[in-house]
Amino acid sequence: MKKHHYNPDSCIACTSCVAYCPVSAATRKFAGPKMMGPALERFRGGETNTDFSLDYCANCKNCDISCPSGVPISTLNMLARAKQYKNKRRSLLDWMMSHSDLMSKLASPIAALSNFGMANPLTKMILKQVGITDKMSLPKYASKTFLQQFRAFKQQSFPDKVVFFSGCFINYYAPEVGMDLVAVMQRNKREVIVPEGLDCCGSPLVGKGYLDEAVEKARTNIAALKHWFEQGIPVLTCCTSCGLMLKMEIQEMMDLELMEQLAAYTYDASEYLLELHAQGKLSTEFAPVAGCYIYHTPCHLRAQGIGKPSLELLSMIPGFQIEDADAGCCGQSGTYGFEVAKHDIAMAVAEPVLKRIREFQPDFIVSDCSGCRLQLSQGTGFPALHPLTLLRRAYEGK
Amino acid sequence: MKKTTAVIIGGGATGVGILRDLSMRGVAAVLLEQRDLAYGASSRFHGLLHSGGRYAVKDAEAARECAEENAVLRKIGRHCVESTTGYFVRLPEDDPAYEAKWVVACQAAGIPVEPVDLARAHRLEPHFSERAAAVYEVPDAAIDGFRLCRQNVLSAKRYGGKMMNYTEVTSIEQQNGQVTAVKTRNTLTGELGSIECDIVVNAAGSWVGQVAGLAGIKINVIPDRGTLIAFNHRFTDRIMNRLRPPANADIFVPHGSVTLLGTTSSPTERPDDFTPTTEEVLALIDEGKELFDELPRYRLLRAYTGTRPLYCADPTAATREISRNFVILDHAKEGLDGLISIVGGKLTTYRLMAEKISDAICGKLSVQAPCRTAEEALVDDIAPELMQQAKKFFPTAGVELAASRLGPDLAETVQRIQANPAKKELVCECELVTLAEVETVAHDDTTFTMSDIRRRTRMGMGTCQGTYCGLRGLGMMVDNDLARGMTTENLLREFLETRWNGIRPILWGQQMREVELTRGIYGAGLNMDGAVPDETE
Numbered sequence: 021m022k023k024h025h026y027n028p029d030s031c032i033a034c035t036s037c038v039a040y041c042p043v044s045a046a047t048r049k050f051a052g053p054k055m056m057g058p059a060l061e062r063f064r065g066g067e068t069n070t071d072f073s074l075d076y077c078a079n080c081k082n083c084d085i086s087c088p089s090g091v092p093i094s095t096l097n098m099l100a101r102a103k104q105y106k107n108k109r110r111s112l113l114d115w116m117m118s119h120s121d122l123m124s125k126l127a128s129p130i131a132a133l134s135n136f137g138m139a140n141p142l143t144k145m146i147l148k149q150v151g152i153t154d155k156m157s158l159p160k161y162a163s164k165t166f167l168q169q170f171r172a173f174k175q176q177s178f179p180d181k182v183v184f185f186s187g188c189f190i191n192y193y194a195p196e197v198g199m200d201l202v203a204v205m206q207r208n209k210r211e212v213i214v215p216e217g218l219d220c221c222g223s224p225l226v227g228k229g230y231l232d233e234a235v236e237k238a239r240t241n242i243a244a245l246k247h248w249f250e251q252g253i254p255v256l257t258c259c260t261s262c263g264l265m266l267k268m269e270i271q272e273m274m275d276l277e278l279m280e281q282l283a284a285y286t287y288d289a290s291e292y293l294l295e296l297h298a299q300g301k302l303s304t305e306f307a308p309v310a311g312c313y314i315y316h317t318p319c320h321l322r323a324q325g326i327g328k329p330s331l332e333l334l335s336m337i338p339g340f341q342i343e344d345a346d347a348g349c350c351g352q353s354g355t356y357g358f359e360v361a362k363h364d365i366a367m368a369v370a371e372p373v374l375k376r377i378r379e380f381q382p383d384f385i386v387s388d389c390s391g392c393r394l395q396l397s398q399g400t401g402f403p404a405l406h407p408l409t410l411l412r413r414a415y416e417g418k
Numbered sequence: 419m420k421k422t423t424a425v426i427i428g429g430g431a432t433g434v435g436i437l438r439d440l441s442m443r444g445v446a447a448v449l450l451e452q453r454d455l456a457y458g459a460s461s462r463f464h465g466l467l468h469s470g471g472r473y474a475v476k477d478a479e480a481a482r483e484c485a486e487e488n489a490v491l492r493k494i495g496r497h498c499v500e501s502t503t504g505y506f507v508r509l510p511e512d513d514p515a516y517e518a519k520w521v522v523a524c525q526a527a528g529i530p531v532e533p534v535d536l537a538r539a540h541r542l543e544p545h546f547s548e549r550a551a552a553v554y555e556v557p558d559a560a561i562d563g564f565r566l567c568r569q570n571v572l573s574a575k576r577y578g579g580k581m582m583n584y585t586e587v588t589s590i591e592q593q594n595g596q597v598t599a600v601k602t603r604n605t606l607t608g609e610l611g612s613i614e615c616d617i618v619v620n621a622a623g624s625w626v627g628q629v630a631g632l633a634g635i636k637i638n639v640i641p642d643r644g645t646l647i648a649f650n651h652r653f654t655d656r657i658m659n660r661l662r663p664p665a666n667a668d669i670f671v672p673h674g675s676v677t678l679l680g681t682t683s684s685p686t687e688r689p690d691d692f693t694p695t696t697e698e699v700l701a702l703i704d705e706g707k708e709l710f711d712e713l714p715r716y717r718l719l720r721a722y723t724g725t726r727p728l729y730c731a732d733p734t735a736a737t738r739e740i741s742r743n744f745v746i747l748d749h750a751k752e753g754l755d756g757l758i759s760i761v762g763g764k765l766t767t768y769r770l771m772a773e774k775i776s777d778a779i780c781g782k783l784s785v786q787a788p789c790r791t792a793e794e795a796l797v798d799d800i801a802p803e804l805m806q807q808a809k810k811f812f813p814t815a816g817v818e819l820a821a822s823r824l825g826p827d828l829a830e831t832v833q834r835i836q837a838n839p840a841k842k843e844l845v846c847e848c849e850l851v852t853l854a855e856v857e858t859v860a861h862d863d864t865t866f867t868m869s870d871i872r873r874r875t876r877m878g879m880g881t882c883q884g885t886y887c888g889l890r891g892l893g894m895m896v897d898n899d900l901a902r903g904m905t906t907e908n909l910l911r912e913f914l915e916t917r918w919n920g921i922r923p924i925l926w927g928q929q930m931r932e933v934e935l936t937r938g939i940y941g942a943g944l945n946m947d948g949a950v951p952d953e954t955e
Contacts, residue, residue, distance in 0.1 A: 029651060030928055032881075032932040055844075059850075060849060062650070062675040062881070063815040063819070070814070197950075305509065
């Protein structure tokens with residue numbers, strides 16, 4: 021049997037998932053993970069009814085994490101969503117929210133113009149008509165993508181290699197995080213490889229029910245990566261949703277050759293560095309880093325079941341003080357919080373962690389997930405960093 | 419003293435069929451059932467509306483009757499029959515000569531049988547064995563015994579027929595070799611009564627011998643145990659039969675959200691020998707996995723046992739060898755005019771059985787009216803407007819389910835939700851049963867126990883087997899003052915006990931974990947088993 025074979029049969033209706041579902045706590049529009057997942061799965065034989073309640077699942081995975089019976093509840097929801105929307109006309113909003121990679125490809129080369137275009141009131145009004153909230157600022161395109169910056173950068177060559185799967189957000193919106201990863205790896209005598217032909221990981225597509233397209237992306241990515249992981253070279257991610265897709269979701273939702281091997285060689289970048297540390301290979305020549313920090317654990321990191329590796333790494337910086345917010349989901353769930361219909365739910369979900377951060381008054385919020393960083397930063401007014409950025413600062417003594 | 423023309427004993431398919439037939443012909447009739455409708459073999463079976471294929475080789479007459487009645491029931495019983503079609507699958511180890519014989523016999527019996535391309539069959543039914551050597555399609559269907567019985571009674575009521583459940587017959591009164599009355603006892607309250615009548619129809623199924631015994635008449639009926647198991651999922655959309663001479667564990671029937679596998683066959687002494695055993699369950703899985711390779715990994719919900727009332731003039735015959743045909747016994751021959759028994763038969767042909775015995779009764783009463791049960795639908799279709807209205811309130815997959823469970827009672831359920839939208843909350847999440855539906859059924863004057871509600875709503879028949887709906891259902895009964903003389907503790911105990919009867923023999927794997935949760939809630943949380951003070955303290 022597949023490692024992540026989905027099995028609604030294991031549900032004992034204990035309702036833990038409902039107790040831990042942040043969306044269920046925020047709205048009655050969602051019938052809850054137990055009902056939408058394993059309970060309704062028993063009635064999803066032949067034809068399916070369109071169930072709008074299904075749209076409210078944010079795929080944050082807290083149900084899967086809390087399930088004592090190992091039922092991948094959110095995956096059942098995503099598969100049902102894909103089935104529900106197969107061959108149906110979709111809204112422009114759904115298309116836009118799931119194809120940001122395509123839109124970025126078009127918009128990113130003219131980043132300054134695009135950012136101006138997206139920020140002006142007329143565009144905001146049009147976006148609102150489409151269903152994108154004007155209560156949040158959309159992320160800004162970087163003037164140079166990660167790939168452009170990486171190709172222009174001269175690395176020192178080392179015998180130890182790592183492959184980096186940057187994902188769309190880092191490539192188009194936060195290339196500096198990718199370059200931080202490269203710097204941290206170079207410090208640890210690792211050469212970073214970014215293979216040609218990588219595509220979006222497919223997470224936004226899965227979230228909107230475009231499963232067939234996500235399968236194609238996964239197939240493309242496996243083809244681009246297999247040359248490396250088949251030699252035993254690890255594949256690193258520092259976007260927790262990309263990581264979850266490569267490690268778990270592909271196996272749960274798809275049936276592709278080599279997917280188990282890919283999963284076995286995929287590491288969250290911090291997880292990988294901790295492993296180096298365990299082997300005595302991590303450089304710990306850290307300079308002190310000043311400031312007051314609070315750490316937020318992304319749900320998709322918790323779903324990977326690897327603890328909080330970034331927090332462990334950062335605690336190795338001498339004298340470094342960082343508070344663990346430990347206040348639940350931020351509500352953003354990728355693009356969920358951008359939608360007019362769901363923004364208020366996302367904000368209700370976020371309230372405990374926003375309150376925690378506001379009260380803590382940090383200099384910086386630290387989180388591995390770009391969606392979380394956007395949400396928490398906009399929700400509190402404090403800037404947010406990726407842990408690798410801090411780690412690089414510690415290495416470089418800045 | 420109450421008075422009627424015919425008293426029918428037994429609220430199974432045969433009894434309710436007779437009640438409907440006689441009522442439609444204008445004969446006053448009352449049906450008496452010792453427990454609830456479909457308490458016996460009419461619900462404790464695989465729920466298969468036979469195409470006749472199973473009997474084609476051995477019993478051409480039974481096969482032909484099945485084929486004809488199958489077509490009739492699909493028409494009149496649209497709301498209790500799911501027209502799934504069925505496959506007969508021959509595995510490599512099954513005799514190919516039987517296959518050839520079977521095809522010819524089906525054609526001779528008028529059963530439409532079509533060979534199915536193996537690739538197509540596997541595409542439509544992805545879970546059955548890749549080893550299959552041949553597949554044929556026949557018009558098998560799934561039939562819900564609870565709904566069938568209920569809908570026959572609803573139909574009979576429109577023509578003046580009456581049904582009393584929880585009423586057992588304690589004696590059959592006679593005068594000068596003629597039946598005059600029956601004496602009754604309410605099995606819940608102990609209340610006694612009697613009904614004056616000219617005819618007593620003994621349609622008590624496995625209890626037919628006991629009922630005849632009340633009049634001092636002996637009928638040789640061997641109750642034959644058949645155990646079945648219910649799986650948590652619908653892993654086949656069609657009836658799956660093994661193409662071989664009828665044996666154990668060779669029928670899989672999808673029902674709503676579950677799949678049933680049956681059956682075993684072994685003689686027993688008691689008509690209510692309803693406790694399944696682990697050995698039977700293991701034997702079913704062991705044999706069933708030949709057709710579904712993954713079967714041992716599918717989650718079991720429960721096992722259940724029924725008894726077939728096999729009638730045989732020769733008491734030494736092996737049970738599988740006894741014909742499934744029915745026999746009408748007019749006890750006038752034994753000196754008691756007015757008592758007629760009907761024995762044997764099978765659910766698929768219940769209507770035909772009812773027609774034949776009603777013909778006999780009408781003959782005695784000189785009633786000329788012809789049988790019309792094959793022409794008129796059991797219950798009316800639900801108006802599309804009502805379905806549209808209902809869709810606003812029910813969980814999406816729930817509307818069709820509720821409509822098929824409730825039939826004419828859907829309107830009342832929708833009204834309850836309209837009056838108080840909070841009543842669309844689910845009492846039973848596993849089977850998507852709303853509070854309004856449970857209340858509607860609970861208020862019916864033939865509903866007494868929580869198991870009565872379960873039989874009509876499927877509350878407690880899903881994955882958690884009553885863990886959550888038990889409590890919620892009890893709260894509803896108490897809130898609405900519907901306990902009707904039973905203590906709340908006994909209401910709950912009765913409900914849980916019926917659930918546990920089917921779970922005890924399958925205590926392993928996922929269901930074991932489920933049971934531990936149930937035990938935690940009812941045993942530890944609510945102290946259902948009653949704490950005994952520790953005397954050592």
